[in-house]
Amino acid sequence: MRVKESQVPQDPLCTSTLGNYLWRDPPQEKKWADCVHCGMCLESCPTYEQTGEEQHSPRGRVYLIKAVAEGKLNVDEQFANPVFSCLDCRACTTACPVDVDVGGLIEEARGQIRQALPLKGWKRTVNKFFLHGVFPHHNRLRTLGGLLRLYQRSGLQKAVRKTKLINIMPQHLIEMESIMPEVKGAVRKNNGSIIKAQGETKHEVAMLTGCVMDVFFSDINESTINVLTRNGNDVSIPTNQTCCGALHVHAGDRDMGRKLAKQNIEAFENADTVIVNAAGCGCMMKEYAELFRDEPEWKKRAEEFEEKVVDISKYLHDTGYEKPKSAINTRITYHDACHLAHGQGVRQEPRDILLDIPGVEMIHMPNADRCCGSAGIYNITHPEMADDVLKSKMENVPDDVEMISMGNPGCMLQMALGVKKYGRSQKIVHTIQLLDWAYQKEKGDDNHVRHKD
Structure with missing residues (x-):
């Protein structure tokens, strides 16, 4: 059911509506305008490969998103299913001869869906706990990491598995628990510090330590610092950095994505180069400006920030390494x-x-x-x-x-x-x-x- 315009929250930054998209940040016409439904994207799409269904293909999703903008479809569960079943892997844009930004359309459409169809019940509780209550707060993440480390090292994990108590969880969560990495100490404990280069300083860089990365893969963060300092880089870890916001934007929570983006832009304000070792985080941070098209000042700051962000492998490749x-x-x-x-x-x-x-x-x-x-x-x-x-x-x-x-x-x-x-x-x-x-x-x-x- 379409939400009546009188029910739409009054957002001072919501300058216009578009068809049946009634909230801020509707999908942009310029992102679908060049799509001629040629089908070049079909073979690149994992969900189309598995289902063979047009609505689960890139061009099918683009058509649905456009139809809502034209008032032909409503923002309802039937629309939400194909939009949220997309992996947002961007392979279709690589395959597209005119570079239609399907990923951007998907994320903007998800933002509209979550306004029209908010999560309810346990899904809302879990979503709010992790995406709002845990990931944006590094002290809470460290506490969670400590608890997981205790679970692994105290013998509790072995006991839970041996007694089959773990079987109360859904099968896919049991499988994920079975491959959970050994949790070690977080690199974020060095917040605000500068790790000096081994030998002559050639460059100064700042590093995103991340949320999931610093809990489950802190050894990779340590390796990143080791490699950077080995190659003449002073590495700073800005104090107020936070989660990149990718999980929030993918989930349709663009307001929280904007909040986290602003915090990171400010945290890395004095850095010339921001090193990222997680592909999803780097991609999100290089697209921050997309979140601020109604805020010119922040959009400009986001565009300047994007130029600083570089994946660790590209940085080493471009600046040289031993x-x-x-x-x-x-x-x-x-x-x-x-x-x-x-x-x-x-x-x-x-x-x-x-x-x-x-x-x-x-x-x-x-x-x-x-x-x-x-x-x-x-x-x-x-x-x-x-x-x-x-x-x-x-x-x-x-x-x-x-x-x-x-x-x-x-x-x-x-x-x-x-x-x-x-x-x-x-x-x-x-x-x-x-x-x-x-x-x-x-x-x-x-x-x-x-x-x-």
Whole structure:
């Protein structure tokens, strides 16, 4: 049912409505205007591959979004289903001959849907707890990390598994718990500090430590700092940085996305370069200006901020890095995280870094830039589709490799699940981890290498 205009919250920044989109930030016509429904996007779409249904294809979703703007469809559950079933992987834009921004349309449409159809019941409670109550607050994240670490190290995790108590959870959450990484100390404890370069300072950079990354993958943050300082970079960790907001924007909570974006823009105001080691975070931060089209001052600040943001692999590739001398003898394949390859156009740089490590043999993965099904929390909200997409992805992983490298924490969790679920043996590593291990091996510290090889 369409919401009456009298029921629409009065937002002073909501300058206009568009068809049946009645709230701020409706999907922009310029983003769909060039779409001629040619079908070049179809083969690139994971959900269309699985369903064969037009409404679950990029051009189908574009048509639906346009139809609501023209007043032909309402913002209802039938519209919400295909919009939220999209992985927002951006592969369709890469395939599109005129670069239709399907991802941008999807995110704007989700914002409208969440205004018209707010979450209710337990979904609303869980959403509010994590997206508002936990992820934006690093002290709470550290507390959560401490509790998870206690769960893992106290024997409670083993007891929960042994007694089958874990079976009270849905199957997809049981599977995710089974591949949860070992939680270590967060890098955010160094908030406000500057880690000096090893030797001569060549550059000064600031680093996003992230939310999920700093709880579950703090060792990758440590590796990132090690690699940066090894290559002449002073690394600062700004005090007031926060979650990038990607999960919020993907969920349709654009107001919270704007709040977090403003906080990060201010936190990194004095930095010339902002290093990011999580593809999803980097892509979101390079699109902050999209959130501020009704706020000219913030839009300008966001555009300036976007120019500072760079993925760690691209930064090292562009500024130069010391090639390691010690070998890590392994056969490896590389998975392109969607928001790194399609979202930021970073493809060859991480591959070059891996190939510069002595002993690394790179094996090509067919369809390496195909989504793994993680897509933020898509594997939790849409477990069946995510599992189908993951199965298709794992079929492309070469059998004769020992490691799968990538540059995004969500992908790492999802691919680890795929390895376990389909009886594979590969180790999941972040590209920068492997470079750091090669450096550490030069110093005689090869504990990481022995553990992973």
